[in-house]
Amino acid sequence: xxxxxxxxxxxxxxxxxxxxxxxxxxxxxxxxxxxxxxxxxxxxxxxxxxxxxxxxxxxxxxxxxxxxxxxxxxxxxxxxxxxxxxxxxxxxxxxxxxxxxxxxxxxxxxxxxxxxxxxxxxxxxxxxxxxxxxxxxxxxxxxxxxxxxxxxxxxxxxxxxxxxxxxxxxxxxxxxxxxxxxxxxxxxxxxxxxxxxxxxxxxxxxxxxxxxxxxxxxxxxxxxxxxxxxxxxxxxxxxxxxxxxxxxxxxxxx
Amino acid sequence: xxxxxxxxxxxxxxxxxxxxxxxxxxxxxxxxxxxxxxxxxxxxxxxxxxxxxxxxxxxxxxxxxxxxxxxxxxxxxxxxxxxxxxxxxxxxxxxxxxxxxxxxxxxxxxxxxxxxxxxxxxxxxxxxxxxxxxxxxxxxxxxxxxxxxxxxxxxxxxxxxxxxxxxxxxxxxxxxxxxxxxxxxxxxxxxxxxxxxxxxxxxxxxxxxxxxxxxxxxxxxxxxxxxxxxxxxxxxxxxxxxxxxxxxxxxxxx
Numbered sequence: 281x282x283x284x285x286x287x288x289x290x291x292x293x294x295x296x297x298x299x300x301x302x303x304x305x306x307x308x309x310x311x312x313x314x315x316x317x318x319x320x321x322x323x324x325x326x327x328x329x330x331x332x333x334x335x336x337x338x339x340x341x342x343x344x345x346x347x348x349x350x351x352x353x354x355x356x357x358x359x360x361x362x363x364x365x366x367x368x369x370x371x372x373x374x375x376x377x378x379x380x381x382x383x384x385x386x387x388x389x390x391x392x393x394x395x396x397x398x399x400x401x402x403x404x405x406x407x408x409x410x411x412x413x414x415x416x417x418x419x420x421x422x423x424x425x426x427x428x429x430x431x432x433x434x435x436x437x438x439x440x441x442x443x444x445x446x447x448x449x450x451x452x453x454x455x456x457x458x459x460x461x462x463x464x465x466x467x468x469x470x471x472x473x474x475x476x477x478x479x480x481x482x483x484x485x486x487x488x489x490x491x492x493x494x495x496x497x498x499x500x501x502x503x504x505x506x507x508x509x510x511x512x513x514x515x516x517x518x519x520x521x522x523x524x525x526x527x528x529x530x531x532x533x534x
Numbered sequence: 535x536x537x538x539x540x541x542x543x544x545x546x547x548x549x550x551x552x553x554x555x556x557x558x559x560x561x562x563x564x565x566x567x568x569x570x571x572x573x574x575x576x577x578x579x580x581x582x583x584x585x586x587x588x589x590x591x592x593x594x595x596x597x598x599x600x601x602x603x604x605x606x607x608x609x610x611x612x613x614x615x616x617x618x619x620x621x622x623x624x625x626x627x628x629x630x631x632x633x634x635x636x637x638x639x640x641x642x643x644x645x646x647x648x649x650x651x652x653x654x655x656x657x658x659x660x661x662x663x664x665x666x667x668x669x670x671x672x673x674x675x676x677x678x679x680x681x682x683x684x685x686x687x688x689x690x691x692x693x694x695x696x697x698x699x700x701x702x703x704x705x706x707x708x709x710x711x712x713x714x715x716x717x718x719x720x721x722x723x724x725x726x727x728x729x730x731x732x733x734x735x736x737x738x739x740x741x742x743x744x745x746x747x748x749x750x751x752x753x754x755x756x757x758x759x760x761x762x763x764x765x766x767x768x769x770x771x772x773x774x775x776x777x778x779x780x781x782x783x784x785x786x787x788x
Binding site: 483494497498502503504505506507508509510511518520521524527528531 | 737748751752756757758759760761762763764765772774775778781782785
């Protein structure tokens with residue numbers, strides 16, 4: 281993990297871009313507590329970490345929304361980090377993913393239902409590639425002295441969050457955003473999830489398969505799982521819903 | 535409205551039983567603010583009111599849970615009140631309701647689906663009788679100097695909450711508990727609801743028609759509506775879900 285830039289934002293949050301091999305990422309850490317003297321006394325306690333799940337749009341286009349979530353989390357005492365998905369941003373495309381994306385667009389433009397084979401081709405290889413990268417990022421992030429556990433996961437591409445919740449024991453709690461396409465195979469994996477979950481669903485998101493989101497919520501094996509459905513369309517998550525997700529992490533990670 | 539008993543509870547909440555004609559009810563008002571002198575200075579500001587929706591079990595059996603909600607609301611500065619449903623507690627039964635209840639029990643014991651005609655016979659006359667009583671209670675409660683607006687509604691028998699939200703303009707926001715049987719006719723009324731709603735659904739409540747609850751949530755016409763689904767069975771609403779409902783009222787009534 282190599283830091284490539286460092287900037288102290290106006291609210292004191294430290295934003296650092298990094299690369300992990302070829303993968304670009306961003307790390308935000310909270311401002312030092314105002315009471316701690318800058319040059320003496322014990323080092324501040326390591327901050328618990330929230331992984332900001334991969335933005336399908338790519339880091340650059342999703343940056344304003346990621347930054348808002350990072351600032352909010354920092355105010356609650358959390359470090360946050362994210363990395364670019366395979367095939368997004370400046371990362372190399374691969375032909376099968378491009379084909380699946382083209383098939384998806386064609387089906388949607390034609391007003392046809394998006395078949396299972398398109399969803400599988402679009403999502404399953406992405407999950408298989410991305411999850412080990414997030415685990416490698418977690419190794420690197422947790423080796424920094426300013427970051428500790430426990431670790432939360434918050435974000436999009438619900439299949440990646442689901443797989444991570446199953447295979448990565450360092451993740452203690454997850455906020456998942458319902459709405460992306462979910463391959464049938466993920467429902468089986470969902471049954472193996474046992475960590476506390478907080479699932480956000482935009483009820484009136486027309487591009488969203490609401491029934492699939494409800495079925496996936498039902499499938500999760502977690503004893504504590506909560507679904508918060510709200511109005512406001514795809515990007516209109518209300519402020520109070522963000523507040524509730526923040527409280528979920530405070531309850532489970534602090 | 536006649537008060538029939540008055541008790542100051544250990545947390546300072548004033549609990550008063552009353553009758554409104556033949557209907558028994560309970561009113562809880564918050565403890566006076568600690569800074570206000572008892573015999574001088576301006577009277578405390580009237581408390582906003584939350585109606586604690588009618589307990590199908592009857593006031594006496596539901597008392598411990600009602601009291602817990604009243605205490606919690608009082609701590610947030612709200613007065614709360616509830617009245618007995620027609621045909622519950624010591625109130626006179628009526629034959630058609632007894633018949634509908636017997637039909638319901640027979641269907642459930644036989645493991646048969648509960649038909650629309652049973653649900654209609656059970657719920658629709660109850661809504662027709664109860665709603666004007668709640669409006670009369672609201673008249674009486676709002677005439678007390680210690681109670682002001684705005685008014686919220688929180689509670690069970692979701693069809694009564696739905697009808698009240700449509701016909702009673704003094705109710706500004708409602709927390710509804712999904713789970714009771716919903717007559718088909720109520721879906722049409724639900725479309726006319728426009729106040730902010732916060733709907734609680736116990737996802738793993740086996741006695742609950744989950745699909746009907748989701749359909750009813752979908753039908754509500756409110757621009758701000760939120761569904762919180764949680765685990766814990768019929769009576770196991772988690773503490774954090776109660777907290778979220780309390781914050782909804784603080785957001786809308788204060």
